[in-house]
Amino acid sequence: MNIERIKTRSPSLLAASLLMSTVSFQSSADVILHAFNWQYDDVAARAQEIADLGYKKVLVSPAYKSTGDQWWARYQPQDYRVIDNPLGDTDDFRDMVNALKAVGVETYADIVFNHMANEAWKRSDLNYPGSEVLAQYAANETYYDSITLFGDVSNGLFGGGDFHGTFDQGGPKCISNYSDVGDVQYNRLCGAPPDPGLPDLDPNNWVVSQQKAYLQMLKNMGVTGFRVDAAKHMTNYHINAVFDSTIKNGVHVFGEIITTGGAGSSEYDNFLAPYLSDTGHSAYDFPLFAQIRSAFSFGGSMNSLVDPGAYGQALAGDKAITFSITHDIPLNDGFRYQLMDPTDEFLANAYVLGRNGGVPLMYSDNNESGDNRWVDLYKRDDIKGMIKFHNGTQGSGMQVINYNDCLILFKRDHKGVVGINKCGSGQDVWVNTATDNLWWYRNYRDTLSNDVQTITSQWHKFYVPGRSARMWLME
Structure with missing residues (x-):
């Protein structure tokens, strides 16, 4: 099943739609x-x-x-x-x-x-x-x-x-x-x-x-x-x-x-x-x-x-x-x-x-x-x-930021972010970096590709290509 890329939306609208789930065990x-x-x-x-x-x-x-x-x-x-x-x-x-x-x-x-x-x-x-x-x-x-x-x-x-x-x-x-x-x-x-x-x-x-x-x-x-x-x-x-x-x-x-x-x-x-x-x-x-x-x-x-x-x-x-x-x-x-x-x-x-x-x-x-x-x-x-x-x-908590039928995006406290997209179309996901405690002015480098995300504002967009995974680790 393929779902079209999530459209870019304003932070205020997106804030109401983001879902959060915390897995407690370490x-x-x-x-x-x-x-x-x-x-x-x-x-x-x-x-x-x-x-x-x-x-x-x-x-x-x-x-x-x-x-x-x-x-x-x-x-x-x-x-x-x-x-x-x-x-x-x-x-x-x-x-x-x-x-x-x-x-x-x-x-x-x-x-x-x-x-x-x-x-x-x-x-x-x-x-x-x-x-x-x-x-x-x-x-x-x-x-x-x-x-x-x-x-x-x-x-x-x-x-x-x-x-x-x-x-x-x-x-x-x-x-x-x-x-x-x-x-x-x-x-x-x-x-x-x-x-x-x-x-x-x-x-x-x-x-x-x-x-x-x-x-x-x-x-x-x-x-x-x-x-x-x-x-x-x-x-x-x-x-x-x-x-x-x-x-x-x-x-x-x-x-x-x-x-x-x-x-x-x-x-x-x-x-x-x-x-x-x-x-x-x-x-x-x-x-x-x-x-x-x-x-x-x-x-x-x-x-x-x-x-x-x-x-x-x-x-x-x-x-x-x-x-x-x-x-x-x-x-x-x-x-x-x-x-x-x-x-x-x-x-x-x-x-x-x-x-x-x-x-x-x-x-x-x-x-x-x-x-x-x-x-x-x-x-x-x-x-x-x-x-x-x-x-x-290792040893960091896990918090799910967003998910749908095709995609799951979760973070490991502030140390890393994982995006997995099983469908054919790429997906954008906006993340509230303040609420989700991701660090600014630090590179998050994907360990599976050359992609680097540098967070410089409260709202940051992560993109996960179709049929792909990204594992951004903070440097």
Whole structure:
């Protein structure tokens, strides 16, 4: 939907029509680079570049024993006690953490505690890591001893009694009803029949103790954050048992619970809301993502981005991981409907990195999906400019100045102004700089273009071109 450019009007007439909305929570955001499926030594080699671009944290793919070159194989653990997979080994991981720490960047680790690898195609037992891997350890004893995180790798880690749905309980079952909490949290994630699915771990004392030992070793190496994969499929009892006060001390934990909306949607009410209240952890802000997709869709309105948290359609700022794309969306056929038009995704990134509240996550892959859209995204000029704005306004409040179906214009106290126009025609917006506390005789320079706004009077006109964003940062 296109709306003609707002006509220039006198300040007295415009004053009556300007709308103001204030978002109260303060930002404590530091941008996370999701270095999806990057080799650990590649992350280490780019540590200085990552720091120079303004990132404060790097989320890396799961680090433990796993095999197979496909990206999804990283989400099928065989053994927690050893880091050994196509992305690198324990030494590579430690070197990466140290390289990032040396330039002031933290390491976040992706964690898979819901299940172990689906290896039914080669063996029927539920012993992990299995005889084949144990034989590999024995044949290279010196090497594997040197990269062992904890425990005795001459013996197995888990057996049949460490899983839900063992055969003495009537056999493992696949999830059949994704709206049923018990079904989702106690049964297996499966593909099409006859796939037996991913063996679902039971949070007994042994399983919990081994998962805690793994987390503690990563913390000892310097990891300061954990992303909990498939948190929707774990009971909050299990999550709290593993992430006790000792493990959580000094680290940021956030879970992946995919929903199609916020308050009122079944996924939110049945899974995300209980997770947030029962664990106190952060989570991906899928409710906000749903609002973003709605706003940028054909016929959608930017009004929905004014204050979505006010009606339960965004998480609280101190609990939110905000984004425009996650790895699941392009890499899983069932979620690809959530992909946005590339220009809309650019505008969504401006909103995510321009607003106050949440920790923004920027996804950058190696073209695992074949779309070729997110390769080197982390260092694109537009992303670099958006991070510059985000870091320059961090901790400042957010006040929405004007909005309509096509446009939203908001400021970050006096430090910056963001304009996002999803429609084809450019728009002028007059701003009362006295009421809105923008500083005079200071340049506000757009971090995405060469546009500079210098305010010299009470009323100032900001222009946002069609299908574009402006992020004016005070110099």
